[in-house]
Amino acid sequence: MNQFETPVFANVQEHRLACRKGQYSGPTGGVIPENVLCNLVVLPQSEAYDFLVYCMRNPKPCPVIEVFDPGDPISKFAAPGADMRTDLSRYAVSRFGESQGTCTDITELWAQDSVALLMGSSLTFDHALQRAGVKASPEVWVLKTSIQTQKAGRFSGPLIVTMRWMTSTQAIIATQLTARFAWNHGSPIHIGDPADIGADLEQPIWGKPVDEIPKGIVPVFWACGVTPQFTAESAKPSLMITHAPSHGFITDLKADQYCLP
Amino acid sequence: MNQFETPVFANVQEHRLACRKGQYSGPTGGVIPENVLCNLVVLPQSEAYDFLVYCMRNPKPCPVIEVFDPGDPISKFAAPGADMRTDLSRYAVSRFGESQGTCTDITELWAQDSVALLMGSSLTFDHALQRAGVKASPEVWVLKTSIQTQKAGRFSGPLIVTMRWMTSTQAIIATQLTARFAWNHGSPIHIGDPADIGADLEQPIWGKPVDEIPKGIVPVFWACGVTPQFTAESAKPSLMITHAPSHGFITDLKADQYCLP
Numbered sequence: 019m020n021q022f023e024t025p026v027f028a029n030v031q032e033h034r035l036a037c038r039k040g041q042y043s044g045p046t047g048g049v050i051p052e053n054v055l056c057n058l059v060v061l062p063q064s065e066a067y068d069f070l071v072y073c074m075r076n077p078k079p080c081p082v083i084e085v086f087d088p089g090d091p092i093s094k095f096a097a098p099g100a101d102m103r104t105d106l107s108r109y110a111v112s113r114f115g116e117s118q119g120t121c122t123d124i125t126e127l128w129a130q131d132s133v134a135l136l137m138g139s140s141l142t143f144d145h146a147l148q149r150a151g152v153k154a155s156p157e158v159w160v161l162k163t164s165i166q167t168q169k170a171g172r173f174s175g176p177l178i179v180t181m182r183w184m185t186s187t188q189a190i191i192a193t194q195l196t197a198r199f200a201w202n203h204g205s206p207i208h209i210g211d212p213a214d215i216g217a218d219l220e221q222p223i224w225g226k227p228v229d230e231i232p233k234g235i236v237p238v239f240w241a242c243g244v245t246p247q248f249t250a251e252s253a254k255p256s257l258m259i260t261h262a263p264s265h266g267f268i269t270d271l272k273a274d275q276y277c278l279p
Numbered sequence: 280m281n282q283f284e285t286p287v288f289a290n291v292q293e294h295r296l297a298c299r300k301g302q303y304s305g306p307t308g309g310v311i312p313e314n315v316l317c318n319l320v321v322l323p324q325s326e327a328y329d330f331l332v333y334c335m336r337n338p339k340p341c342p343v344i345e346v347f348d349p350g351d352p353i354s355k356f357a358a359p360g361a362d363m364r365t366d367l368s369r370y371a372v373s374r375f376g377e378s379q380g381t382c383t384d385i386t387e388l389w390a391q392d393s394v395a396l397l398m399g400s401s402l403t404f405d406h407a408l409q410r411a412g413v414k415a416s417p418e419v420w421v422l423k424t425s426i427q428t429q430k431a432g433r434f435s436g437p438l439i440v441t442m443r444w445m446t447s448t449q450a451i452i453a454t455q456l457t458a459r460f461a462w463n464h465g466s467p468i469h470i471g472d473p474a475d476i477g478a479d480l481e482q483p484i485w486g487k488p489v490d491e492i493p494k495g496i497v498p499v500f501w502a503c504g505v506t507p508q509f510t511a512e513s514a515k516p517s518l519m520i521t522h523a524p525s526h527g528f529i530t531d532l533k534a535d536q537y538c539l540p
Contacts, residue, residue, distance in 0.1 A: 063328075066328070067324075067327070067328045067331070070328070070331045070332065070335070071331065071346045073335075074331070074334075074335075074343050074346050075345075075346065075356075082335050084336075085332045085335050085336065085431075087431075095336075095429070168356070170346075170348075197539055200461060200539070278458055278461070278539065
């Protein structure tokens, strides 16, 4: 698999085929930067109703782009023909809220009543931000906040956010620009002091702990697609399959077209 | 009820109380013009899953603002405390797709498994359009198109649209402005010749038949909340309760705040 360490795929189909054949199992951020990147959630249909309501009540962390028919793993809208069982580079599996590790193919786990959902990811707008002159944050942190999401059935939990670092001028541009990407978490939910939203920089879910925010830097926070995975800890669905962190599904949708004008 | 023929309510609570007491049963467009107006759909939970998916697949005609817990008629988000059984001025009832007429109270029809949904209405942005200098259309037509919505379970059918008449300059302003009102159908789906989307002006669902479009006038079309009611003709749910046409639910949400910047 060495030839894919710096993956350069001619197009999204080639990337998907490499995933399907087990030839690529790496992260997907920036692999096809102009396409919408999605978070995947697969649940048994009996648990999917509450989850759909949870998404509708929390559109910022859970912006649904496609809901699949029960038992049907093939995309009709976001990437017609793509197979959710094989076309992601890596999956994360949990049973009753307990992690079962990751794998690169979920064909064996797929059931007649499996319902797949694709949700927008903020990794989608990173490319647009760079084109707008907002340099990539040195790191993207994932943090838990003290903000509670709106519960639905057994699905409840804190809002998880991504944090990016930038100058104040860049924060303004980033706010304007990401507001257009309504299906990829949209505008920030907070700018400034992490403590205001109960985010602890010393205990990030993802990323290195931060002692001090550098001078002249403004932390900007967006609702994060890790939120629904986190709620699985409270809902404990019998089986939940998601993309592995940073291993989202790359759709056929162009980010600059699947947004508001 | 004569005193309400030109209803002037001090605020939305007063209007809602008048509905609850049976003192107001008239149309609600423009009654509290600055508040978000919603379409109501009530279904048994067994039919609600497919309907939620239908809404997610068709966000332009079916922009969900609130999903209620099964059996709970009291709003928590859009109008905390409001009762969906009594606080609309008039309801439309259908069983297995057959109209059962209208009524002003659905307390007797409400069941343990009733699920209510509130969806944005384009009547919400009429006030904003007027403030932006786009005069109210002499009439608002409701028309069937030849565009098919994305089906979910038994829910399928044509996209229904509202048509407003304006000048070309106003059509540009209206496009810019309504794009911000993403939860009230958002930007138009078409501008220009009705035939392009299979809309027959001689057979509107609502409004007077049109022989000829006046010179200098551009028809502008928005996805319409009548779409899901129309799909009931194909889905034939055992019981479906909606607001009666033009008798939507007035929320506490301010239209100028519940939109994109």
